[in-house]
Amino acid sequence: MPALSDDLLRRMHDYWCAANYLTVGQIYLCDNPLLEEPLADAHIKQRLLGHWGTTAGLNFIYTHLNRAIRQYDLDMIYVIGPGHGGPGLVAHTYLEGSYTEVYPHISRDRAGLRQLFRQFSWPYGVPSHVAPETPGSIHEGGELGYALSHAYGAAFDNPGLIVSCVVGDGEAETGPAATGWHSNKFINPLRDGAVLPILHLNGYKIANPTVLARIPERELIQLFSGYGHAPIVVAGDDPTTMHRAFAAALDKAIRAIGRIQRSARTGGGPLPRPRWPMIILRTPKGWTGPKAVDGLPVEGTWRAHQVPLPRPRDAAQRKVLEDWLRSYRPHELFDRDGRLRDDLAALPPTGRRRMGANPHANGGELLQPLDLPDFRAYALDVRQPGQLEAEATRVLGQWLREVMARSLPQANFRLFGPDETASNRLDAVYAASVKTWMEETLPTDVDLAPDGRVMEILSEHQCQGWLEGYLLTGRHGLFNCYEAFIHIVDSMVNQHAKWLKVTRKLNWRPPIASLNYLLSSHVWRQDHNGFSHQDPGFIDHVINKKSEVVRVYLPPDANCLLSVADHCLRSRHYINVIIAGKQPAWQWLDMETAVRHCTAGAGIWDWASSAAEDPEVVMACAGDVPTMETLAAVMLLREYVPDLRVRVVNVVDLMVLEPVGEHPHGMSDDQFDRLFTRDKPVIFAFHGYPTVIHKLTYRRHNHDNFHVRGYREEGTTTTPFDMLVLNNLDRFQLALDVILRVPRLAPLREAAVQRYWSDIERHRLYVSEYGIDLPDIRDWRWQDARAGRTHGHQRG
Template identity: 65%
Template sequence: MEKHVSPAALTDAELILIDRYWRAANYLSVGQIYLLANPLLREPLQPEHIKPRLLGHWGTTPGLNFIYAHLNRLIRARDLDIIYMCGPGHGGPGMVANTYLEGIYSEIYPDISEDAEGLRKLFRQFSFPGGIPSHAAPETPGSIHEGGELGYALVHAYGAAFDNPDLIVACVIGDGEAETGPLAASWHSNKFLNPARDGAVLPILHLNGYKIANPTILGRTSDEDLYHLFEGYGYEPFFVDGHEPRDMHQQMAATFDQVFDRIREIQNEARNGKAPDLCPRWPMIVLRSPKGWTGPKEVDGKRVEGFWRAHQVPVSNCREDDSHRKILEDWMRGYDPEDLFGTDGRLKPELRALAPVGKRRMGANPHANGGLLRKELNVPDIRDYAVDIGKRGNAMVQSTEILGHYLRDTMKRNSEAANFRIFGPDETESNRLGSVFEVTDRVWMERIEPYDVHLSRDGRVMEVLSEHLCQGWLEGYLLTGRHGLFSCYEAFIHIIDSMFNQHAKWLKVTRELEWRKPISSLNYLLTSHVWRQDHNGFSHQDPGFVDLVANKKADIVRIYLPPDANTLLWVGDHCLRTYDRINVIVAGKQPEPQWLSMDEAVKHCEAGIGIWHWASNEDDTILPDLVMACAGDVPTMETLAAVDLLRKAIPELKIRTVNVVDLLALQSSDQHPHGLTDEAFDAIFTADKPVIFAYHGYPYLIHRLTYRRTNHRNIHVRGFIEEGTTTTPFDMAVLNELDRYHLAIEAIERVPGLKEKAGEALAAFRGKLAEHHDYVREYGEDMPEVRNWKWPTA
């Protein structure tokens, strides 16, 4: 089991230099947390030199700096292409310090110059109003992962490595983060990494023993148990542990040498056709170092270094308490800043020479600013896949199957570029995208049996039954300059709600950073949706993800509800062409009526909202009596069926039918870039007529999007009201009062004066609801007139 490498990698001179560099990074990290002024301690620390609010995290930082310094050595010695994935949540001081030391920080932010004044500004800005966050945020060069919410560093690392054969992602995982569910699942990503065509991920489990106020599980786990745990995950673990810097430097250097030799050996075997049949056993490192390493041993008689009290601010009252300020000053002077920085405040030349140069600097690596590498996706013409609708509403087509054909050819067109993948939790075939398997397979690096279907080492479809992994892989893939699509059951996309939040926040900030170039949009296809989960039941029935999405900044998110295959083709094609967005497409996979020709679909989708004149019977010279609006495939079908009922029962009723594809176009133009002006909205929905709106999701979202509109008081929304079970498709609509009969009844009740004149129609529609109730419970299927309904043609 012994995996401690004999330390003999560094000469004395090399050891001294790398230790000085590490001390410089530690010094800058402490300075960022504490100091407003006097950055080089040219005078004794005074209260006014200390920040009034101390906001930052020290505990994990010295270990992160230690790893960074040793990766720099490997990059220079071997000319490696490495990015640094900082998993520990508050490692910002270290990441900023190291990118400043290597020079890229001042290149991007010239005001933070490489001199004493630049150091002062560097320290002042950290966790300070108008400055930068405490995380390795979008503002931090070299970062594609913000550690605000823990659990995603390793999955992001693997996403970055896919299809990047020369890239190595050094991923540091904090032992607090290692307790999260997503991180635990992420260890399995090695089963999807192909050494012949992908890059490599080096997981570095950084165990300092404590989280905020408690020991960590893996920090208290023995080396023997850790070895067996990670061996079981399919890794080859190496251990580095201790406290004394000289020994630790030698251990880390020797271990890195052996680990990187092993990575190259695995890749060379695979790329020379000598790869073993099974998934290679990639190396990983377990680094044990004290929490708050090199910081104060005690404060006020209480243990700090090597304990949870080092987690955030080890000595906290430096402005008011002279003894605390003395501890801070002794701590910082202990790094010997005169030995690290010249009189002008610049890092001394012999230390500057330790950092890589140009794009080999981890803060300047273009993979960590993926828009620099992004190439436009080569997509086919959607008209090649257009559905001939024939008699309107009569053809029954699985819309996502048609999109699957388009995705198949997109995959084929981009096979040489290797920059497009499809991600999903074991649902590609289920969601009717199976035609992609005509040109690729699911990637699978474990044993493949002769009877397995569509599994191969070279597959480009990523399937694993973890929405966290699918989301994280895709994020890492996009952030390093590629394209992708995430297909998921609608109800279970909620599993990654917080990951969506983090990515949306990242995009919002990067849009304000000129040096961060645009990346491809994160595209969701949500299918197997609420109205066609009648077979799985209530647990699978939830359309609420779009509500979360609608909370985000208007220029970041888009929500599309295409009603048929041709509109879905337009929407899917459009989303794959966009950048710096999160696009959510909700579309059913079951056979459904087809409403629009391709020409009509293009025109309708470009507008986002439109009147379907062919489904309306209003007089062009006067306003209609009623607007019947819909958004979503099943709501569209039920709305049109309701219009059909009303036109037959009350032919004199003038109805305008409106369909919404781009949901956020309902907002006003000053709230969303796609929003309609008030004049355009009123021209469609009228200023004073009743609007019966059948919506795919929870009704309140439509009210929220339209509350400022002139006619909002007359908009009556029907949608999912949290009623569901295992039942028939139409009964699902009836349970939630979204069906054609409820819509028709509401229309009659909302048009002034109509209820009194249409008593016979009301009674008939209510009678049909009662008849439906009895029929489905006796026969287990919907009534023939529901199952077989078609839009009437002239």
């Protein structure tokens, strides 16, 4: 029996035409939405934006997915990589009614159609891409490469969901998309949903043919079979033939998904990795659009990519545009009031089965808080500062193990990382859940299982994309990574930050869980791997984003790390960056002091200060290693200048340094002055590039007295302390900086400089001879253990 009856085929074709008509209308028209009068210049937009080339194919797919959802009662969302098909997605959500429910002023009548057309790519209207403003979307698509990653992230732990994911042939040339095809190897049909990839080949990018569209079909099928898929090919340009062929292909794919899931969920035996279906759809670029313009071919060529009629006010092109619009027969599709014909309006699914209204595409609606254990129960027993040594991230791993364990019943938390979970000392989580692995295992393998919930693949792009898809569909997660290589996802962070910024203003999109990073193996402890692994610049990248979205934390020890991590996993709609070392390090604060300090974001460490109330100099620090070097410099200064009045300030929440009007966590000027004074020198030891601190504090009263030491792009394979020396962040340099900047110490400066160079020479000779740091560096320990308290700025 054919998938489509003649009547259903006719109505689906008309529905497709309606979507195509609305697509072209959005690109070109600002008035006369139903072509009730001849097309005139006044009806055409002055600026023509948007993309036509891929959209007819996307509209075709959406029309058929609607039929499948109804026929099989599917829970389905639609992720499209070619985000510039935005007008098509707007058109479909308008036709199914979900758009008007979100935006009531875009009514389903003539006036609403006019507004729908006019708002598209219009100042203060809607973007030309599939944007956060588009109902049903979790993927912007402006930057290509991440559709598959987002789709699979959405499918994890969503056993009833099918994510239809369209990958354009331009996107298919990107590195992240190439790796994304391997995501099928991480889907467990017993407890996950399914992704139905649809490779949409229309032959061209902006101005060139695409690789996959030109290779022989046999090679194309072999490629995707090699990826572990079962490809189904549909190709052509005749609408009737294509409707029947695609409907049959879609039915075959849906039935295959059902068989795989039923087998896994009722079999009770081992779970062999299934061969999931995918569809390869070939259509002409600019399908159903103008065949030629000004004597040049358009449909089926790169010229159809964006706006195929660039001068529609010219009489000849205006005639082509009007004929193109009327070819969809709008007078037959919409009644005199501009309402879609009843038999067509009955085609899409209803309620939450509509892809524009599916709650999985609006994850804040489904979000449930994590059941977090009390992090205080995992605290280190720090009785005196600097007397206990521990690996901060290993301590965090113990807490995360319980976070993972408690999340298992709800299936709403996963840990993501590029083969670095154990390296970053978080492997305690394996006691709660091991790593997802659907392939063969060998006797030498450890901590692998199909039901694992730790996601590891050596692709930062996939980890980021999976996590984003997971968060956008209403779950929680943490991405751990080496600090230097998180830069690989810089542009993905850009896109997610933009999504969060825009959706903060969309009251119909509730907040989602924050995107949380734990960056370890950081710059100051990558001495063994060398220069390639040394880069703290992700901080710079993140703080450029809107202050309402980003937070950066530099906990100085394990107890502070626990407090910060708990705060971040409870937070909503932020990008939280936590930077913490994994190597053994001295611990400074007991848990209650750590909580107060982290809540404040920055504070005076009385126990480390010789004159917290009336200092001659402020020694500030942010980051675990800079904190240790600052305290070591304090000890040197007590030896060099016993009567020097030093205040030590530690910063955990980097954003408190900004003025309160610039960031929600920012300090008022009075609060800032209470910590850093208005007129005393401030020697600031910072984890990252020094310009970050200057950027955050440049408008403060005392900024001219800030002298910041941090990473200055000097590194190699060396010793831990030599890394600090190379970048002038070592204790000898910090102590010298104080003597050079406190006015009354001027008589001591010449001797201090000589002592500094003597210490540096002694260090360099020793590391060159023995390959390790000096004994007094290796064995250093904080000597002043006075109990005290911190004073800080209360963070909101």
